[in-house]
Amino acid sequence: MQPSAAILIVDDHDGFRTFARGMLEAAGFTVAEAATGAEATAAARTVRPGLVLLDIQLPDFDGFEVARRLAAQAGAPVVVLTSTREASDYGGLIAASPAVGFLPKDQLSGAALRRFLAWAPAGEGRA
Amino acid sequence: MNRALRAALVAGAVAAVGCFVWSSWPPNSRYAPVEVSFALVGIAAWQRWPASRLGLLFSIVGYLYLVPYILVNLANPVAWTIGNLCEGISGAALAQLGLAWPTGRLRSRFECGVVVANYAQNIVFDTAATMVWNPAFSGCNASCPANVLLIGNGSRSAWNTLGTIAALVGLVITGIVLTLIVRHWRSARGWSRRAMIPLLWIAPAVGVENILTGNLFHFPSLVTYALLPLLLLAGPALFVISTVRARTAGGALGTAIVDLEPGASPGRLRDALARALGDSTLQLAFRLPDGAGYLDTSGQVVDPAQPAPGRAVTPVTEASGAVLVHDAGLGQEPQLVRLTAAAASMALEHARLQAEVQAQLEQVRASRARLVEAGDAERRRLERDLHDGAQQRLVTLSLALGMARDRAAKADPELGSLIESASKEAREALTELRELARGIHPAVLTETGLTGAIQALVERSPVATTITAVPDSRYPAAIEATAYFVVSEALVNVAKHARADSAQVLIRKFPGRLLVEVSDDGTGGARSEGGSGLRGLADRVASVGGVLRVDSPPGGGTRLEADIPCP
Numbered sequence: 001m002q003p004s005a006a007i008l009i010v011d012d013h014d015g016f017r018t019f020a021r022g023m024l025e026a027a028g029f030t031v032a033e034a035a036t037g038a039e040a041t042a043a044a045r046t047v048r049p050g051l052v053l054l055d056i057q058l059p060d061f062d063g064f065e066v067a068r069r070l071a072a073q074a075g076a077p078v079v080v081l082t083s084t085r086e087a088s089d090y091g092g093l094i095a096a097s098p099a100v101g102f103l104p105k106d107q108l109s110g111a112a113l114r115r116f117l118a119w120a121p122a123g124e125g126r127a
Numbered sequence: 128m129n130r131a132l133r134a135a136l137v138a139g140a141v142a143a144v145g146c147f148v149w150s151s152w153p154p155n156s157r158y159a160p161v162e163v164s165f166a167l168v169g170i171a172a173w174q175r176w177p178a179s180r181l182g183l184l185f186s187i188v189g190y191l192y193l194v195p196y197i198l199v200n201l202a203n204p205v206a207w208t209i210g211n212l213c214e215g216i217s218g219a220a221l222a223q224l225g226l227a228w229p230t231g232r233l234r235s236r237f238e239c240g241v242v243v244a245n246y247a248q249n250i251v252f253d254t255a256a257t258m259v260w261n262p263a264f265s266g267c268n269a270s271c272p273a274n275v276l277l278i279g280n281g282s283r284s285a286w287n288t289l290g291t292i293a294a295l296v297g298l299v300i301t302g303i304v305l306t307l308i309v310r311h312w313r314s315a316r317g318w319s320r321r322a323m324i325p326l327l328w329i330a331p332a333v334g335v336e337n338i339l340t341g342n343l344f345h346f347p348s349l350v351t352y353a354l355l356p357l358l359l360l361a362g363p364a365l366f367v368i369s370t371v372r373a374r375t376a377g378g379a380l381g382t383a384i385v386d387l388e389p390g391a392s393p394g395r396l397r398d399a400l401a402r403a404l405g406d407s408t409l410q411l412a413f414r415l416p417d418g419a420g421y422l423d424t425s426g427q428v429v430d431p432a433q434p435a436p437g438r439a440v441t442p443v444t445e446a447s448g449a450v451l452v453h454d455a456g457l458g459q460e461p462q463l464v465r466l467t468a469a470a471a472s473m474a475l476e477h478a479r480l481q482a483e484v485q486a487q488l489e490q491v492r493a494s495r496a497r498l499v500e501a502g503d504a505e506r507r508r509l510e511r512d513l514h515d516g517a518q519q520r521l522v523t524l525s526l527a528l529g530m531a532r533d534r535a536a537k538a539d540p541e542l543g544s545l546i547e548s549a550s551k552e553a554r555e556a557l558t559e560l561r562e563l564a565r566g567i568h569p570a571v572l573t574e575t576g577l578t579g580a581i582q583a584l585v586e587r588s589p590v591a592t593t594i595t596a597v598p599d600s601r602y603p604a605a606i607e608a609t610a611y612f613v614v615s616e617a618l619v620n621v622a623k624h625a626r627a628d629s630a631q632v633l634i635r636k637f638p639g640r641l642l643v644e645v646s647d648d649g650t651g652g653a654r655s656e657g658g659s660g661l662r663g664l665a666d667r668v669a670s671v672g673g674v675l676r677v678d679s680p681p682g683g684g685t686r687l688e689a690d691i692p693c694p
Contacts (some may be wrong), residue, residue: 019530023529057515059161081219088586092578092579
């Protein structure tokens with residue numbers, strides 16, 4: 001089992017954040033939350049998460065823009081985009097973004113995130 | 128002129144014809160054809176121009192040729208003498224007719240003077256010549272009626288001298304009359320100028336006849352008695368030409384209106400009317416919107432209350448606020464003026480209706496485009512609401528159920544499997560809701576434009592589909608949505624009906640338009656009529672001003688092409 005990493009959940013939907021936090025903490029992760037793109041980039045600097053679970057639809061910037069900003073930070077975290085929509089609803093945007101992948105919200109689980117952490121290029125997301 | 132006079136003239140003409148037939152045939156008067164034709168044309172001209180004196184003038188000329196002939200042949204001394212006195216007056220009447228053409232009125236006091244002088248010199252010289260003419264000079268002694276004015280035995284030399292002087296005076300007056308006629312032609316414009324043209328040819332011929340039959344020259348009798356009088360038929364010919372011209376103009380008006388292309392400008396209408404009438408001075412003027420005067424099609428100010436000298440105004444219709452300003456001579460042909468006004472009115476009304484229909488069509492087009500855009504916006508909003516609301520809640524529910532299942536499974540496996548089935552239901556509901564939302568409006572189109580949206584469509588298509596080209600640029604939402612729906616509907620049709628092995632999508636941007644093309648190698652035979660989705664798709668393309676073309680020969684595959692205007 002991978003060593004537990006800090007997860008930053010970025011989503012403007014309170015209900016989802018609550019459940020996701022519960023699920024991921026139960027899976028052994030440390031969890032931080034952000035409700036907007038601006039909050040996410042700020043929190044990433046202080047929390048130094050290993051993985052950011054990033055909702056594509058945010059009230060200020062969209063997830064792709066937030067992913068670009070996070071990628072530009074020193075020690076950039078692994079970013080996994082998420083949405084209630086499917087990946088195909090975003091055409092080639094997901095592939096073009098610096099995120100390592102996409103996880104439909106209803107398929108969220110600790111195991112799924114661990115797989116993303118394992119696939120991430122060496123050195124990335126290991127703050 | 129009143130009915131009684133007209134009836135008398137008609138009766139006279141009939142009597143004259145009868146007289147000729149009764150006395151001898153062919154008639155022994157060298158002027159018989161002239162007399163009869165002038166009398167008949169006088170009646171016809173009167174019928175055609177009831178308000179003008181031309182009819183009366185024609186009749187007078189005819190009778191002035193006819194009456195002396197009848198009087199001279201009555202074998203009565205007084206009648207014979209009177210007949211000889213007024214033998215030359217017809218020429219003066221003919222000159223008056225030429226000077227009064229085409230309105231029937233003399234133009235100045237000077238002209239009145241010339242006409243009066245011409246009548247007077249004819250009467251004076253004829254009277255003087257009669258006083259010295261002994262009928263015996265012509266070789267008839269007892270058989271000829273006596274000359275009641277004869278002084279003594281008369282004098283052949285005096286008669287000859289008088290004849291020569293009369294011919295010289297006649298030459299001068301003929302010259303004056305011809306000069307005046309040429310001046311009339313030069314000063315006339317438009318319709319009147321055209322009306323003067325036949326007179327310009329005919330008047331010199333008549334003048335020449337007048338001179339040649341005088342006592343100055345001596346021609347073989349065939350010329351003097353048969354050919355020269357025929358020149359006088361030019362008078363009736365003048366009437367016939369003017370009548371034919373008016374008729375032709377009437378017909379040409381109809382043709383001009385029919386040939387006028389739809390939506391022609393008032394300027395073109397004026398040109399067409401002017402051409403048909405043969406009046407280049409014709410003006411078509413419209414009341415200014417503020418009611419302050421009229422402007423014609425060339426931008427000139429026109430005052431219908433005070434037309435320029437020689438011009439006349441005819442309103443087209445009250446409603447259109449248009450007037451025709453034309454040569455006053457055209458007033459001679461009231462029927463033609465009415466016809467012109469009616470033709471102009473019809474053309475203007477047609478143009479107005481066409482502009483109205485065009486404006487309505489534009490309104491309908493714009494409102495259709497707005498309806499479609501509003502529909503698109505509403506669908507976008509619905510999809511977003513579903514995404515933000517029900518889908519989010521179902522996701523959360525699904526996650527909660529998953530957690531509940533994990534916890535319950537250890538303590539109560541039965542409860543665990545119950546929650547698992549509830550969780551599965553929630554996930555299926557979510558999947559169905561996603562499909563529904565995508566059908567309402569593809570989020571990918573809003574997010575990525577055509578590139579991603581077409582890619583997503585192609586990936587979901589059960590038939591192997593390749594994208595030949597899709598531009599990366601973004602276009603107005605209505606155009607992107609239309610292009611997307613064309614491809615989406617086309618791929619659905621390929622999967623459902625075409626039995627194709629492969630399909631191709633091509634979207635290409637040209638200056639001012641976007642071309643969307645979907646083709647397959649299936650069975651073909653698709654038709655845009657009938658209840659197929661193609662009809663609705665064609666409407667959708669038309670809503671943004673585009674055209675949908677379907678090329679689907681049986682067995683030859685199907686090619687759907689939407690040509691959409693695009694900035």
